[in-house]
Amino acid sequence: MTTATLSTQKPGGGLKRLVERHPFLPALLIALVLLALNGLYQPRSVSFIGITGLTKTYLALMMLAIAQTYVVYAGDIDLSVGAIVSLVNVVIVVLMEKMGGSGFSVVVALGVGLLTGLACGIVNGIVVAALRLQAIVATFATSIFFTGLALYVMPVAGTPAPAAFWRTYGGRFFEVPFVFYAVVVLAIVLYVLARTRLATQLLAVGDDAQAAFQSGLPVTKIRIQGYALCGLFAALAAFCITGDTASGDPLVGGKMTLFSVAAVVLGGSALSGGFGTVVGSIIGALIIGLINSLVFFVGTPSEWQNLVQGLAILVALMAGVLVGRRARA
Amino acid sequence: MSKLIMRGVSKAYGATLALRRGDLTVEAGEVHVLIGSNGSGKSTLCKVLAGSVRPDGGEILIDGKPVTITGPHAAREHGIGIFYQELSLAGHRTVAENICLPDMPGGIFVDRKALETRAARYIALFDTVAGEGFSAEAVVENLRADQRQLVEIMKALATEAPITIFDEPTSALDRAQVDRFFEILRDLKAGGRSIIFISHRMDEIFAIGDRVTVIRDGETVGTENIADTNPAAVIRLMVGGQEELAAGASAPPAAATDRKAAVLKAENFSGKGFANVSFEVARGEILGFGGLHGQGQSAVLRAIFGANPAAGGTITLGGSAFAPSNPRNAIRRGLAYVSGDRSRDGVIQGRPIIENATPIHYLRQKLKLARPAALAARVKPALEALHTKFGGLSHPINSLSGGNQQKIVIARWLIDRPDVLLLDDPTKGIDLSAKADLFALIRKLAEEGMGIVLYSSEDAELLNNADRILVFNGGSVRRELTGADRTRYNLYQAAYEAA
Numbered sequence: 001m002t003t004a005t006l007s008t009q010k011p012g013g014g015l016k017r018l019v020e021r022h023p024f025l026p027a028l029l030i031a032l033v034l035l036a037l038n039g040l041y042q043p044r045s046v047s048f049i050g051i052t053g054l055t056k057t058y059l060a061l062m063m064l065a066i067a068q069t070y071v072v073y074a075g076d077i078d079l080s081v082g083a084i085v086s087l088v089n090v091v092i093v094v095l096m097e098k099m100g101g102s103g104f105s106v107v108v109a110l111g112v113g114l115l116t117g118l119a120c121g122i123v124n125g126i127v128v129a130a131l132r133l134q135a136i137v138a139t140f141a142t143s144i145f146f147t148g149l150a151l152y153v154m155p156v157a158g159t160p161a162p163a164a165f166w167r168t169y170g171g172r173f174f175e176v177p178f179v180f181y182a183v184v185v186l187a188i189v190l191y192v193l194a195r196t197r198l199a200t201q202l203l204a205v206g207d208d209a210q211a212a213f214q215s216g217l218p219v220t221k222i223r224i225q226g227y228a229l230c231g232l233f234a235a236l237a238a239f240c241i242t243g244d245t246a247s248g249d250p251l252v253g254g255k256m257t258l259f260s261v262a263a264v265v266l267g268g269s270a271l272s273g274g275f276g277t278v279v280g281s282i283i284g285a286l287i288i289g290l291i292n293s294l295v296f297f298v299g300t301p302s303e304w305q306n307l308v309q310g311l312a313i314l315v316a317l318m319a320g321v322l323v324g325r326r327a328r329a
Numbered sequence: 330m331s332k333l334i335m336r337g338v339s340k341a342y343g344a345t346l347a348l349r350r351g352d353l354t355v356e357a358g359e360v361h362v363l364i365g366s367n368g369s370g371k372s373t374l375c376k377v378l379a380g381s382v383r384p385d386g387g388e389i390l391i392d393g394k395p396v397t398i399t400g401p402h403a404a405r406e407h408g409i410g411i412f413y414q415e416l417s418l419a420g421h422r423t424v425a426e427n428i429c430l431p432d433m434p435g436g437i438f439v440d441r442k443a444l445e446t447r448a449a450r451y452i453a454l455f456d457t458v459a460g461e462g463f464s465a466e467a468v469v470e471n472l473r474a475d476q477r478q479l480v481e482i483m484k485a486l487a488t489e490a491p492i493t494i495f496d497e498p499t500s501a502l503d504r505a506q507v508d509r510f511f512e513i514l515r516d517l518k519a520g521g522r523s524i525i526f527i528s529h530r531m532d533e534i535f536a537i538g539d540r541v542t543v544i545r546d547g548e549t550v551g552t553e554n555i556a557d558t559n560p561a562a563v564i565r566l567m568v569g570g571q572e573e574l575a576a577g578a579s580a581p582p583a584a585a586t587d588r589k590a591a592v593l594k595a596e597n598f599s600g601k602g603f604a605n606v607s608f609e610v611a612r613g614e615i616l617g618f619g620g621l622h623g624q625g626q627s628a629v630l631r632a633i634f635g636a637n638p639a640a641g642g643t644i645t646l647g648g649s650a651f652a653p654s655n656p657r658n659a660i661r662r663g664l665a666y667v668s669g670d671r672s673r674d675g676v677i678q679g680r681p682i683i684e685n686a687t688p689i690h691y692l693r694q695k696l697k698l699a700r701p702a703a704l705a706a707r708v709k710p711a712l713e714a715l716h717t718k719f720g721g722l723s724h725p726i727n728s729l730s731g732g733n734q735q736k737i738v739i740a741r742w743l744i745d746r747p748d749v750l751l752l753d754d755p756t757k758g759i760d761l762s763a764k765a766d767l768f769a770l771i772r773k774l775a776e777e778g779m780g781i782v783l784y785s786s787e788d789a790e791l792l793n794n795a796d797r798i799l800v801f802n803g804g805s806v807r808r809e810l811t812g813a814d815r816t817r818y819n820l821y822q823a824a825y826e827a828a
């Protein structure tokens with residue numbers, strides 16, 4: 001501790017400033033270490049095909065982590081993101097099937113899917129921000145409601161998505177996998193979003209809602225917009241998962257909810273709000289993905305996989321806290 | 330025509346009347362000072378104007394036209410800007426973002442360039458005095474207290490509102506910063522803007538003010554031209570016709586207490602928010618801590634009890650040294666602490682009365698298990714001594730009024746008598762009859778040999794109940810009032826003189 005305190009007085013405070021400006025750096029370090037370990041146990045996992053597969057599988061979780069980040073910005077939380085993923089998944093699959101699975105039907109279904117996600121987000125926002133219910137319980141309740149809707153739309157899992165859809169998601173254009181185009185577009189969208197007035201306002205609300213209100217910000221409206229944005233990204237996550245699994249499943253997103261929260265925290269954002277980055281959450285989702293594949297590659301017996309995964313996530317959380325504290329001290 | 334007229338504005342929080350009849354008239358191109366003692370209602374009056382509190386009654390006219398202010402946003406549209414005493418900054422955002430937060434330039438996207446240009450204009454105003462590390466890109470959380478206060482000032486200035494309220498804007502600033510700020514205010518005044526200025530420092534009020542309005546007990550009692558008055562006259566207006574020497578027959582003469590029997594002694598005690606505080610409390614004595622809110626009184630009490638860390642100095646308890654470390658330790662050494670913030674420091678919400686009355690008993694007797702009947706036999710006499718009204722010991726504490734809840738919190742200390750009772754504004758939000766019961770009990774406890782330290786933000790309580798009063802100002806003891814000196818006038822004078 002003493003040495004760490006002394007180092008702040010020295011002019012070499014560059015690391016501190018760097019971590020302060022880019023709070024996701026500790027997470028990036030952990031992700032790189034995990035990637036190296038993956039390569040060590042399974043050299044093919046760091047090949048072009050290996051990375052493509054990883055991106056294809058975990059793009060959905062990245063999208064969901066992004067969704068969660070915008071509500072966490074404002075100090076809120078959304079425990080219904082997984083249920084929104086399930087609902088959008090079954091809505092688009094059923095719609096594409098009903099319309100014959102043509103290219104046109106895919107576009108229409110995706111449009112309806114986005115609107116569904118947006119509507120779910122607005123419902124959450126109204127329940128939490130306008131009706132002032134506790135976010136954690138209110139979104140838990142809406143998650144049950146959304147799951148109920150999903151089960152109504154598709155009572156049993158298994159309806160396949162049309163080939164036009166999943167072939168595109170898993171395919172290549174000019175020798176480059178589709179998911180990489182998706183990642184580039186995503187990066188541009190996030191860059192643009194970070195420059196919106198809304199992003200700053202969400203963070204200001206998360207910092208101190210009372211102060212934001214006294215500064216004349218429309219706090220309720222801002223929080224609803226945060227949830228709406230979250231709903232939109234949850235819909236995108238649903239598109240990714242539909243592309244990856246190529247079928248409809250009314251319970252597909254449920255277990256992703258808390259992973260999205262974990263990814264946000266792993267990425268260095270504060271659950272209390274006001275502080276965080278979207279990039280960090282993406283890296284957080286990547287860390288979870290890399291841990292899962294590493295547990296598989298080192299040959300953990302299947303009955304031990306959950307236990308090892310859980311421990312590994314705990315270690316990653318601790319490492320993130322320690323690295324961050326060291327650098328900032 | 331006056332720029333702003335507020336007439337008969339009132340506001341009650343539950344049963345507490347924060348503002349009875351607030352009147353204020355402000356002209357264009359003047360700095361109008363608002364002054365009043367703790368809880369007199371001046372901050373409430375400002376919050377009504379700024380839209381963060383809705384008034385119950387009264388009218389507001391701007392440029393002669395009646396207006397209704399529905400919220401902070403509406404207030405801005407009516408041309409009202411405010412500096413909040415408790416600050417309204419987003420800690421993780423930069424200085425520039427905070428300055429422009431109420432009105433971000435741009436549409437969907439933030440116009441970074443416009444934001445930086447606008448922020449730079451206000452940062453430049455304080456260029457020479459802002460100190461090291463202050464820049465447009467600095468994150469507010471990393472700034473010093475005075476620099477954060479400057480950001481809040483810049484934020485208020487950036488609203489460019491025709492009427493700007495400054496609620497204690499200078500409490501953390503140094504001399505040079507205050508001087509610069511006053512120059513800026515004079516420029517604004519010359520430009521025809523109206524400034525409402527709240528401060529507790531007489532020297533500042535007389536340096537910058539044009540007129541002063543005095544509020545006492547939620548009512549406007551008068552407005553004077555600064556040029557035609559003086560600090561003593563203003564303090565007399567704040568004191569009003571209230572009893573000059575409030576200490577009655579109940580208080581024994583201070584000489585009667587034997588100084589040698591000091592039960593609690595602090596020497597050069599320092600910590601966050603206070604420095605070099607020395608005092609003694611004798612058995613049988615009630616020592617009062619007075620002065621404005623937040624001048625270190627509460628911080629001293631919490632540090633002695635070990636609830637907040639202490640930085641230096643020595644504490645002697647019953648003749649032997651005592652190093653405050655944590656409340657558990659303090660309780661074992663015979664200290665008791667009752668706070669006015671019951672929900673934070675006292676009441677165990679939703680639990681039965683008996684559980685709320687016995688935690689200290691468990692700790693001091695090292696009880697692990699106890700029969701309810703045996704506990705009840707100890708709790709009942711303590712509660713009856715306090716005239717506590719309750720349905721049954723198993724009823725939840727939330728079923729009681731604030732005053733009765735506080736009695737139960739006090740009762741928990743009386744089952745095993747402490748040597749010293751630290752009272753940290755204990756009567757906040759409780760009714761008059763409960764207050765009377767409480768002070769009768771405190772006097773009785775003192776007579777039975779307890780040493781008592783009483784901090785109260787209500788000056789009348791102190792003057793009526795304390796044998797001696799230490800007036801705190803800026804984290805240290807400014808003056809000791811004993812015997813016939815215990816007057817409201819002396820108390821205010823010590824509290825309001827330049828720190």
